[in-house]
Amino acid sequence: MFEPNEIVMFFIGLGVWMFTFFHRANLRHLPAPGIILAAFHLLLASIAATVLEGFFWPDFLNFVEHACLTVSSVLMAVWSWKLFSGRREMR
Amino acid sequence: MWHIAALDFLSFLGFGCAFLFLVKGGCRSCLSGVRAVFGALTVFSLLYSTALFLQWSNITAVFNPVEDLIGALLPMLWAFFFYAFLQEVSAQELRLGEKSLIESERKLNTLMDNLPGMAYRCLNEKTWPMVFVSDGCKDLTGYETKALMGHGGISYGDLIHEDDRDFVWKQVQEDLERRRPFQIMYRIHTHSGDEKWVWEKGIGIFSETGETIALEGFITDITEQKLADQKLQQAHEELEKKVEERTAEITEAYQKLEEAYQKIQEDHEKIIQLERHAIVSRITSTLAHETRNSVSAIGGFAALLKRKHQGEPELGRHLDMLLDESKKLEQLIEGILKAAHKTEPHFQNVNPNELLDELKALTQEKARLSNVKIKKQKQLSSESIFVDKESVLAALKEIVMNAVEASPKNGEVLMKIDQDEEWVVISVTDQGQGMDEQTLRRIYEPLFSTKKLSAGLGLSFAKELIEAQNGYIRCQSAIGEGSTFNVYFSTAKKNKKR
Numbered sequence: 001m002f003e004p005n006e007i008v009m010f011f012i013g014l015g016v017w018m019f020t021f022f023h024r025a026n027l028r029h030l031p032a033p034g035i036i037l038a039a040f041h042l043l044l045a046s047i048a049a050t051v052l053e054g055f056f057w058p059d060f061l062n063f064v065e066h067a068c069l070t071v072s073s074v075l076m077a078v079w080s081w082k083l084f085s086g087r088r089e090m091r
Numbered sequence: 092m093w094h095i096a097a098l099d100f101l102s103f104l105g106f107g108c109a110f111l112f113l114v115k116g117g118c119r120s121c122l123s124g125v126r127a128v129f130g131a132l133t134v135f136s137l138l139y140s141t142a143l144f145l146q147w148s149n150i151t152a153v154f155n156p157v158e159d160l161i162g163a164l165l166p167m168l169w170a171f172f173f174y175a176f177l178q179e180v181s182a183q184e185l186r187l188g189e190k191s192l193i194e195s196e197r198k199l200n201t202l203m204d205n206l207p208g209m210a211y212r213c214l215n216e217k218t219w220p221m222v223f224v225s226d227g228c229k230d231l232t233g234y235e236t237k238a239l240m241g242h243g244g245i246s247y248g249d250l251i252h253e254d255d256r257d258f259v260w261k262q263v264q265e266d267l268e269r270r271r272p273f274q275i276m277y278r279i280h281t282h283s284g285d286e287k288w289v290w291e292k293g294i295g296i297f298s299e300t301g302e303t304i305a306l307e308g309f310i311t312d313i314t315e316q317k318l319a320d321q322k323l324q325q326a327h328e329e330l331e332k333k334v335e336e337r338t339a340e341i342t343e344a345y346q347k348l349e350e351a352y353q354k355i356q357e358d359h360e361k362i363i364q365l366e367r368h369a370i371v372s373r374i375t376s377t378l379a380h381e382t383r384n385s386v387s388a389i390g391g392f393a394a395l396l397k398r399k400h401q402g403e404p405e406l407g408r409h410l411d412m413l414l415d416e417s418k419k420l421e422q423l424i425e426g427i428l429k430a431a432h433k434t435e436p437h438f439q440n441v442n443p444n445e446l447l448d449e450l451k452a453l454t455q456e457k458a459r460l461s462n463v464k465i466k467k468q469k470q471l472s473s474e475s476i477f478v479d480k481e482s483v484l485a486a487l488k489e490i491v492m493n494a495v496e497a498s499p500k501n502g503e504v505l506m507k508i509d510q511d512e513e514w515v516v517i518s519v520t521d522q523g524q525g526m527d528e529q530t531l532r533r534i535y536e537p538l539f540s541t542k543k544l545s546a547g548l549g550l551s552f553a554k555e556l557i558e559a560q561n562g563y564i565r566c567q568s569a570i571g572e573g574s575t576f577n578v579y580f581s582t583a584k585k586n587k588k589r
Binding site: 003020026 | 094095098099101102103104105106108109110112113115116126129132133136140143147159162163165166167169170173174176177180
């Protein structure tokens with residue numbers, strides 16, 4: 001069983017992913033690009049898991065959804081710390 | 092579902108920390124747009140995780156619609172975040188580009204301001220209108236940059252020296268045609284009226300169709316170098332002049348040396364001749380001295396025999412001939428001894444006509460035996476000569492006998508006299524074969540003769556005898572035209588003047 005709002009979220013996420021894909025060269029200029037892009041991709045994985053849990057493995061994929069969101073939040077915190085609280089500054 | 096609620100709580104903490112770090116360090120960040128979007132992202136993520144936590148911990152489900160809404164917003168916020176970052180990067184690159192451009196311009200200006208000359212861009216026209224000139228223009232020409240860029244009513248072409256304008260134009264056009272940089276040196280007039288030498292290097296700027304759009308290059312002052320070059324050139328020319336002078340002196344000295352060497356050679360030859368004369372003189376004087384007594388004895392005995400055989404006319408005639416020849420021989424020996432300075436000369440006034448008469452008488456018999464006629468040109472000489480008669484007769488006899496021997500059978504030997512106030516010239520001309528120049532140069536050398544049965548002493552003695560009388564002898568001869576010996580004696584009048 002799936003919900004329309006989850007599908008909408010997934011397609012919006014897919015659109016943003018395409019945007020990042022086309023501008024991947026410029027986005028590499030982000031400070032610590034690996035961390036922030038990983039955080040974004042984990043959010044996408046979380047959304048994908050939300051959609052997929054309506055079809056199979058509802059418990060496991062639900063866990064994956066929340067776990068991905070948690071790791072994503074941690075990565076965002078790390079990135080934020082490195083960027084705003086640490087010595088390094090964005091150029 | 093406590094473990095899901097725990098994960099959501101951790102998410103809440105993570106997003107909360109991210110937000111706190113952003114707030115804490117936000118003041119140091121220069122990326123304000125990105126920071127705002129990231130702040131919104133963390134706040135919405137925080138709300139999303141809060142709603143999830145409340146839902147999965149079964150506290151309340153009131154916020155489920157909010158969760159769905161925020162969940163849909165999150166990807167969009169990520170998109171805004173990336174977009175804001177890209178915009179910021181573009182803006183930064185633009186700012187950096189501008190900064191870099193400004194820095195480049197600053198460097199270029201500094202460089203051009205410190206160049207020892209003037210950088211320029213001008214149109215390819217005869218007056219060279221300037222589009223751009225660097226600040227070095229003032230130092231180089233005395234004019235402000237604006238004045239040369241069309242605001243002063245003057246063009247750079249006006250500054251070029253009148254004599255160099257055509258040359259500059261032709262040179263530049265030639266190099267432009269060949270699409271190569273040009274380098275030229277010429278003179279300009281400065282604002283103060285001074286004349287300067289400048290060196291210019293430039294290149295043409297061409298359009299895609301090949302037309303010359305402009306010229307760009309650099310002009311610098313080389314007056315000092317040019318003056319130094321001119322001084323160097325002057326020094327070089329002076330040096331060359333000195334070298335030429337010295338060379339001329341050396342050449343002159345060498346010529347003098349060569350002349351001196353030639354004179355030494357001539358003197359050496361004269362010395363050899365004198366030595367030969369001396370040897371011959373010694374031999375002949377000894378010979379003459381030794382034979383004189385014998386000849387006298389022959390003459391004496393011949394006279395004695397003549398007296399004894401007076402009744403025999405045939406024998407008497409032969410004895411007369413013997414006596415005559417012995418007398419002649421004695422006279423000759425006497426002459427030789429005089430020539431060798433063994434006897435003292437007896438100078439007296441002598442009439443040349445009488446002298447020639449005697450000479451003719453002395454040589455007539457020999458000439459007759461050789462079938463040669465001796466003729467004396469009838470010309471009376473009013474001047475007498477002051478000489479030793481015997482020596483002169485001996486000398487002239489040698490010349491006449493030489494002429495008789497050189498003449499062909501039935502030939503003639505002509506004797507004549509010429510005179511002026513100072514000299515009496517006695518000439519003896521034969522009709523012989525004549526002599527070439529080489530022979531003519533050597534006829535007075537002792538022991539030189541072209542005849543087989545001759546000792547080669549006759550003319551040598553004759554010359555010596557004549558020169559002992561303060562006279563001299565010259566010979567004119569050519570092959571096939573006979574020879575003429577001219578004997579010069581100074582007149583008695585001239586001798587008195589001395």
